[in-house]
Amino acid sequence: MAALLSWLQLRSQGGAFVLRMEDVDTGRSRQHFADSIVHDLTWLGLDWDEGPDAGGHAGPYVQSQRLELYREALDKLQAQGLLYSCYCSRADILAAPSAPHGLSAEGPLYPGTCRHLSQSEQQLKARTKTPSLRFKVKERFPGFQDDILGPIEINGYASSDFVVRRADGIYAYQLAVVVDDAAMGITDVFRGADLLDSTPRQLMLYEALELTPPRFAHFPLLLDEKGNRLAKRTQGLSIRELRQRGVSPRRIVGWLAWITGLIGSLQELSPQELIPLFSMEHVPKEPVMLTPDVLNLL
Template sequence: MKRRGRFAPTPSGQLHIGNALSALASWLQIRQAGGEFVLRIEDIDKPRSRPEFARQQQDDLVWLGIDWDEGPEQGGPYAPYVQSERENLYEAALERLDEAGRLYPCYCSRSELASIASAPHGLSSEGPVYPGFCRHLTAEEREEKGARKTPAIRFIMPSEPIAFEDGAAGWMRYDGDALGDFVVKRADGMFSYQLAVTVDDAAMGITDVLRGADLLDSTPRQLALYEALGSQAPAFAHIPLVADESGQRLSKRDKSLTLASLKQAGVPPERLVGALAHMAGWTERLETVSAAELIGAFDPPKPDRPIVLTSRLMQWLLND
C-alpha cells in the first residue's frame, strides 16, 4: 500500500519557522518513501480561523518548495480538504461512539473546571486531567443538570495502558486513567481536535503522521478513538519543537519569525531550508539547499534533543 502523509495547519495565524520544520519533515518523510502528500486545512475552531491565513499558509509552503498531491484547491478522492466542510463525518463518528457506550455528557461549569486546573493533576495537550465528575451520573441527575445547561460530550478513555512505537521517540506507554476522559464535542457545538483529526486521517487513508512533540500525548487519545471506531491507525512520529535560546517555543505571535516576514525581508527559500536542515541534523554545515535536495538525507530528529534557533543561525539566515 502506498504511504500517505499530510500537513494540516490551523489557519489562525501565519506559519513560522517551527511550523516550517514540521511541514518540511512530514513532506520529506513521504517523498522519500515515494508516497502521496496531502494538505488539509484544520479550521474546526471557526472563531480563530481566517481564510486569508489559509491562503497565506499555502503560498508560504509553495515558496518553501513543498508541494502536495491532494488539497483544498486541486481536490482529490477524499475531498473536501477543509475541516469546516466535513462536520457530517464528525457527527456520524459521534453517533457510532455513543452507540458503543463510549460517550457521556459533561455538565461541569467553568468554575468546576477551573478548580481542576489548580488541583495536583497532571497536565497534557488537553490541559488538566479531567477526574470524571460527570462520568457516573444517574439518568435522573443528567436530566436535572441538562435542564439547566447544554453539556459537552466526553469520550471514555480505557483504563488499560496504551503503548505504541513512535517513529522518533521510540516506545511510549500511557495509562488511560492518567490521561482522563476528554471532550469530543464542546457545549457550544464545536467538535474537538482529537475527534476531527482522527476521523479525517482515517477517512483519508493517512498512513504516516509526523508532527511536533507537543502532540505526543494526543496519540494515545487518538489511538483509543481509532480502536473505538474500528479504524486503522497510522504510524506516528513526533519531532522536537523549535525554541529560542531561552528555551521558549516559537509562537505565531512573533511576526519576525514568520515565513511571510522572511520572504518579505528577501530571504531565499533555499536559505531557510538550509537553516532548517542544519537545525534538524540533515546537513553538517550551514548551506543553501532546496527541499527536494534533502529527500535522501531525511531522518526524523529525536524529540529528546532540543532544536534551538540560535542568534548565530538567525544571523546566517538573514545574511547579516
C-alpha cells in the same frame, strides 16, 4: 518546520503528501489564514498530491465541509456507550480538589466529575448549561511505538476523559483528525512533540471506531536559549515576516535542515535537493535549542 519534515519523510519514501485545512473550529478559522498557508508552502517549494486546490479521491480536504462524517463517528461512539455529557467549565476543572495534576494539549486534565452523574442530576444541570461530550478513557491502554522517540508509555497525561464535541457543538480536534486520517488513507503522521499526548487519545478512538491507525512520529520542539518554546509571534520567524525581510526560500529550507541535523553545515537548498539526504535517524530526539547567534543566521 513540521510541513518540511513531513514532506521530506513522504517524498523520501515515494509517498503521497496530503494537505488538509483543519478549520473545524469555525470561530477561529478565517479563509485568509488558509490562503496564507497555501501561499507560504508553495513559496518554500513544497507541493502536495491531494488537497483543497489539488482535489483527490477522499475530498473535501477542508474540515468544515466534512461535519457529517464527524457526526456519524460520534453516533457510533454514543451507541457503544463510550460518551457522556459533561457540564464542567475549565474553571470548574481547575478548582476540583480531585483534579489530576498537569495539563494536556487540551488544557487541564479532567477528574471525571460528570462521568457518574445520575439521570436526574444530568437533567438538573441541563436546565442551565449545554454539555460537551467526553470520551470514556480506559483504565489501561497499551503504549505505542513512535518512529522518532521510540516506545511511548501511556500514563497520566492521557488517562483523563477527553472532549470529542464541545458545548458549542464544535467537533474536537481529536475526533476530526481520526475520522479524516482514516478516510484519506493516511499511513504516516509526522508532527511536533507538543501533540504527543494527543496520540494515545486518538489511538483509543481508532480502536473504538474500528479504524486502522497510521504510524506516528513526533519531532522535538524548538526552544530559545532559556528553554522556552520558540514563539514565532515574538521572534519574527513566520514565513511571511522572513519573506518581507528578503530572506530567500532556499535560505529558510537550508537553515531548517541544518538546525534539525539533516545537513552538517548551513547551506541554501531546495526541498527537492534535501529528499536524498533525509533520514528519520537524523531527526533529533531532544528539543533543539536555538541561540540568538543561530537565529541571526536566517
